[in-house]
Amino acid sequence: MSAVSQQRPQAGAASSRTPVPTAALRGLGHPALWALVPALTLFCAFWLLPFARLVLMGAEVDRGSGVSAYLAILTHRQYLTSLAATLGISLVVSLAAVGIAGLAGFFLARHRFAGKSLLVASLTFPLAFPGVVVGFLVIMLGGRQGALAQLSLWLFDERWMFAYSLLGLFVGYLYFSIPRVITTVMAACDTLDRSLEEAARSLGASTWQVARDVIVPGIAPALLSTGAICFATSMGAFGTAFTLGTRMSILPLDIYGEFTNYANFSMAAALSVVLGVITWIALSVARRLAGGGLGAPA
């Protein structure tokens, strides 16, 4: 954290020292602004207007409780638990993915062996799957007729399954988070200056001390940003959760339910806005932390 607070004054100094870009933009004048018109039109028509409507709709009276939907989220246990569960699982998934895949990514970046490219390809393969397929795969593994159930039935005459619980959701989310982290970490490790590790080792640092003092700080921006993306993806993951038909109440399923089952538009809108804002905050915080260049090569 101290590294972050040290970062600030420098960033401020940099911006105050560079008035040039503003002047350059002003110099370009109107033609440059006209070039923005198509993008702005699209932005207004397909994002700003619907989103503004969504925000306003969320403020309307909730059908169930009779108060503003935003207020209802904060005051009703059902929505708060759902919010907490979604936040919780997303956080745990992101941490687990960064931990597991961070190690794997580092290992893959640093070692050459036969079949490596095949391994990397198969590890990153889940990126190609939509959430529905990931959910299906989890059911194949831990569902009622899944591999684990068959095995435990044969061994202990019991059906073990986890697909429809929080654990199933966790496995599914982890499944599509890992490839992102692996590819990002591998790229970050490639840009890390090897002589930093060699210098640390020459000073007597053991392997884990090198990892703690050199490698993790060096790839921290990449870990933060990829973790935040995992978090954002998990917050909004719908397909997997829907396929698993999980008993857990999580935000994306709640939005779907309020909208289609109860036609409670204001609550669906309010939940959407909350989901969007949380995700946006996570992404922008990560971007700010990563942007500081905590030892990241430029």
Added chain:
Amino acid sequence: MNSSVSIDLEACGRTFAGGHTALHPLDLNIAAGETLVLLGPSGCGKTTTLRLISGLERPDPNGRVRFDQRDVTPLPIEKRKVGMVFQSYALFPNMNVAANIAYGLRIQRLPATEIQQRIDAVMAMTDLKGFGERRIDELSGGQKQRVALARAIAVRPRVLLFDEPLAALDAKLRDRLRIEIARLLKELGITAVYVTHDQSEAMALGDRIAVMHQGRIAQLGTPQEIYHRPASTFVADFIGAVNRLPVLAAGAAGRLVVHGGELHSPHLRGKRTLYCRPEDIHVVALDAAAIRGRVVESVFLGQSQRLLVDTGSDAPLQVDTGSRRQWRAGEAIGLAIPPEVLFHPEQQPRTEEVAHG
């Protein structure tokens, strides 16, 4: 700090997985407290040799690395107590100057007071007083390399290893830091191995220089030996500029006929080519000249000027003169070469003869 060791490499070769031989098995003895410079073009094996000494790389089987006669071959770098200074500085960007210098001391779990004392001592030695709280990205290149040096000597290593430490700096800074490093090495009396491709750096720093070429040591000797008595045409070419004078015929009374005149050189009788350095050729009056030619070009170097003189041979003679006279192209010029400055490398690998035609 008198813990410096002698280093012995025994049949240390290094072949990479692809079959490429970076280093042919070599023997090298470095005395305790000596500064040895490994000099050569890129790909000559100098960095590989350094990495074998550091423990970052292991020699091929049969190769042995000894510190003070003790076999350290199986030890990784973190157990060898070597200090390293890199071209890229390799400072930890997430730590300030003091924390960088303290890093090795913290690893050793020294008491805080001793760490502070050592930081203060090495910062004074490397002229970094008052820089402790600075962030690494606030430092200039020269300051960064001084921090790297301070960090390396703070742990009192047995050996200091330099991997082209000045290559990323501009010329003026390079000269200054080179002098500082030389002073520091003398002060510490530590065994040092210094890799560079810059011959002036090698001359200024090395007690001895090992000129390397294609994975072998081409010559090992003091800077004077290397410069004045190069063992091969490769060394002669790599260190400074050199002139080749093909011998056309043997003249009367130990004289050798070359392009543009005759040379007196009894000790090199029978050689087919004579060599000499541009600064050893004198410009003399035309009627007293042993060799005559015409100026092709003059290049002003500041402290001297280099003349290219056409004597009728394939390549013009390079002549350095301190004279302030301005030469015009085509002007006739008289030259003299004292016999003692002429030399002939003993060993002439065939590859080089082919390469130079």
